[in-house]
Amino acid sequence: MTDSAKYRSYSQFEEFLLNFYNLRQNVRIHSDNHKLVIRGIEKFFESINNCMENESLTLKISNDQLFIDDEKLPYNRTTKNLFDNIIRYFDTRGLEGVRFLEAVKHVSAEEILAFLRLLEHFWQKPEPLTWLTNCLAAQNINWVEMIKKSEIPQADQESSYKDKAERWERARKDYTYAKASLEEVAQKIKDKKSVVGIGKTVRVVQDMVTNLIEDDEVYAAISTLRVFDDYTFTHSVNVAMLSMCLGRRINLSRRTLASLGICALFHDLGKIEIPNEVLHKKDKLDDSELKLIEEHSLNSARLLLKLKASLDSKARILVPLFEHHLKYDLSGYPRVDWKKPLTLFGKIISIADKYDTLTSSRAYRKSLLSPDRALGYMLDHAGKDFDPILIKVFINILGVYPVGTLLRLDTDELALVVSSPSRNFSKRPLVCVLEKEGEGSYKKREIINLDERDTETGNYVREIIETYHPATFGIQPVQHMFSSN
Numbered sequence: 146m147t148d149s150a151k152y153r154s155y156s157q158f159e160e161f162l163l164n165f166y167n168l169r170q171n172v173r174i175h176s177d178n179h180k181l182v183i184r185g186i187e188k189f190f191e192s193i194n195n196c197m198e199n200e201s202l203t204l205k206i207s208n209d210q211l212f213i214d215d216e217k218l219p220y221n222r223t224t225k226n227l228f229d230n231i232i233r234y235f236d237t238r239g240l241e242g243v244r245f246l247e248a249v250k251h252v253s254a255e256e257i258l259a260f261l262r263l264l265e266h267f268w269q270k271p272e273p274l275t276w277l278t279n280c281l282a283a284q285n286i287n288w289v290e291m292i293k294k295s296e297i298p299q300a301d302q303e304s305s306y307k308d309k310a311e312r313w314e315r316a317r318k319d320y321t322y323a324k325a326s327l328e329e330v331a332q333k334i335k336d337k338k339s340v341v342g343i344g345k346t347v348r349v350v351q352d353m354v355t356n357l358i359e360d361d362e363v364y365a366a367i368s369t370l371r372v373f374d375d376y377t378f379t380h381s382v383n384v385a386m387l388s389m390c391l392g393r394r395i396n397l398s399r400r401t402l403a404s405l406g407i408c409a410l411f412h413d414l415g416k417i418e419i420p421n422e423v424l425h426k427k428d429k430l431d432d433s434e435l436k437l438i439e440e441h442s443l444n445s446a447r448l449l450l451k452l453k454a455s456l457d458s459k460a461r462i463l464v465p466l467f468e469h470h471l472k473y474d475l476s477g478y479p480r481v482d483w484k485k486p487l488t489l490f491g492k493i494i495s496i497a498d499k500y501d502t503l504t505s506s507r508a509y510r511k512s513l514l515s516p517d518r519a520l521g522y523m524l525d526h527a528g529k530d531f532d533p534i535l536i537k538v539f540i541n542i543l544g545v546y547p548v549g550t551l552l553r554l555d556t557d558e559l560a561l562v563v564s565s566p567s568r569n570f571s572k573r574p575l576v577c578v579l580e581k582e583g584e585g586s587y588k589k590r591e592i593i594n595l596d597e598r599d600t601e602t603g604n605y606v607r608e609i610i611e612t613y614h615p616a617t618f619g620i621q622p623v624q625h626m627f628s629s630n
C-alpha cells in the first residue's frame with residue numbers, strides 16, 4: 146500500500162468509526178424515525194461500503210489501541226476523543242471488537258437499528274454474551290460477529306462491569322461471614338465464656354485476602370452495604386475491608402494482610418462494654434460518658450488478650466488496637482506522652498475508620514458528607530491527622546468519586562457512582578442514572594460513562610454539578626449497584 150493510499154484508508158476508517166459511534170449515540174437518544182437516526186444509517190452504509198475491501202471488516206481493540214483489519218489506527222488530536230470513546234464503549238461491554246461480514250451491505254435499516262439496540266443493553270444482562278448471541282440468532286442477524294475479550298486478562302485490563310457483578314456477590318458473602326464471625330466472638334465475650342476462639346474469624350479473613358488480591362476495587366466499594374441497626378459490626382467489617390485494600394496497594398504480604406484484617410475487624414471490640422444509650426446518644430456526651438467512649442481502644446486491646454490465639458499473632462495486632470484513635474501527630478485519644486510514630490497498622494486503620502465514620506448515615510448525624518467530600522476533608526488533614534502518603538494511596542483506591550456517591554448532573558439527572566476508576570484521577574466514573582418512581586423511591590435507568598466526550602467539541606457529554614450522600618435522598622446504593630431492574 147502506498148503512503149497516499151494508506152492515508153486515504155485511515156481517513157475512511159476514521160469516517161466509518163465516527164459514523165458508527167454517532168449512530169449508536171443517536172439511536173440511544175432518538176426514536177427510529179428521527180432524521181438524525183435515518184441520516185446516521187445512510188452514513189453508516191456509505192462508510193462501511195468505502196472501507197470494506199474483502200468479505201469482512203474487523204474493528205478490534207488491543208492494548209488501548211484501535212485496529213481495523215489488523216491495521217493500527219494512529220492517534221491524533223482530532224481522533225483522540227473518538228477513539229477513547231470507542232475503546233471505552235467496547236471495554237465496558239466486555240468486548241474486544243466486532244466483525245461486520247459482507248452481507249451487512251445489503252441489510253435493512255431496521256436490522257441495523259435492532260443490532261445497535263441489542264449492543265446498547267446486552268452487557269447488563271446475566272450471561273451477557275450468550276444472551277446477545279441468542280438474540281442475534283433469533284432475529285436472523287447473521288452479518289455481524291462479536292469478538293469476546295481474551296480469556297486471559299491482561300494485567301492492566303479493567304474488569305468489565307459484568308465481571309464486577311460476580312465478584313461483588315463473592316465480596317458480599319465474605320462481608321456476611323466476617324460480620325457473623327465477629328458477632329459470634331463479641332457474643333461469647335459478653336456471655337463471659339471462658340474460652341473465646343478466633344479460628345473461624347481467621348479463616349474468613351484469609352479467604353477474604355485471597356479474593357481481595359484478585360480484585361480489591363469491589364472490596365473498597367462494598368462499604369456502601371452498611372446498615373444502621375448494627376452499626377458497630379458493619380462498621381468494623383467496612384474498616385477491615387478498607388484497611389486490607391490499603392494494605393494490598395502498598396504490597397503487604399498475604400500473611401500481613403490477614404493480620405491487618407483481623408486487627409481491623411477487632412478494632413472496636415472494646416465498644417461492646419459501652420451501654421447502647423451512651424454509644425448511640427444523640428445529644429452531647431457528658432465527661433463520664435466521654436471517658437467511657439475514649440477507653441474503648443484500650444479495652445479493645447485488653448479484650449484481645451483474653452482471646453484464644455497464639456501470642457505471636459496477638460502481639461502483631463495489640464498495639465494498633467490501642468492506637469486507632471491516635472492521630473498521625475499523636476494527638477487524639479488515649480492521650481500519650483511518647484514521640485514514637487504510630488505503627489503501620491495503626492495508621493492504616495485510623496484512615497479506614499475515619500472514612501467509614503464520616504460517610505456513615507447514623508441517625509444522629511445532622512449533615513451527611515458525600516464520600517468525595519469525606520475524602521477531601523481527610524486530604525486537608527493529611528500530615529496532621531493522617532499519614533500523608535497513605536491517605537493519597539487511599540484516595541487512589543476509592544477514586545475521586547467513590548462508589549456510592551450520588552451525583553446531580555447538568556442534565557438534571559440524579560446518578561449513582563457504580564464504578565470508580567482508581568489509579569487514574571483524570572478518568573471519570575461509571576454511573577447509573579436514577580429515576581424517581583414515587584415518594585423516596587428511585588428506579589435504576591441506564592448505566593453511562595461520565596468520561597464520554599463530545600467527539601466534535603471535546604467537552605464532556607455530562608458534567609457533575611453537585612455531590613450528595615445517598616442517604617440525603619433516602620437511597621440505599623446497594624439496591625441499584627448490580628441489580629438488573
Ligand SMILES: [Fe+2]
Binds near residue numbers: 412413470
Ligand atoms: Fe474506635
Ligand SMILES: [Fe+2]
Binds near residue numbers: 413
Ligand atoms: Fe471504629
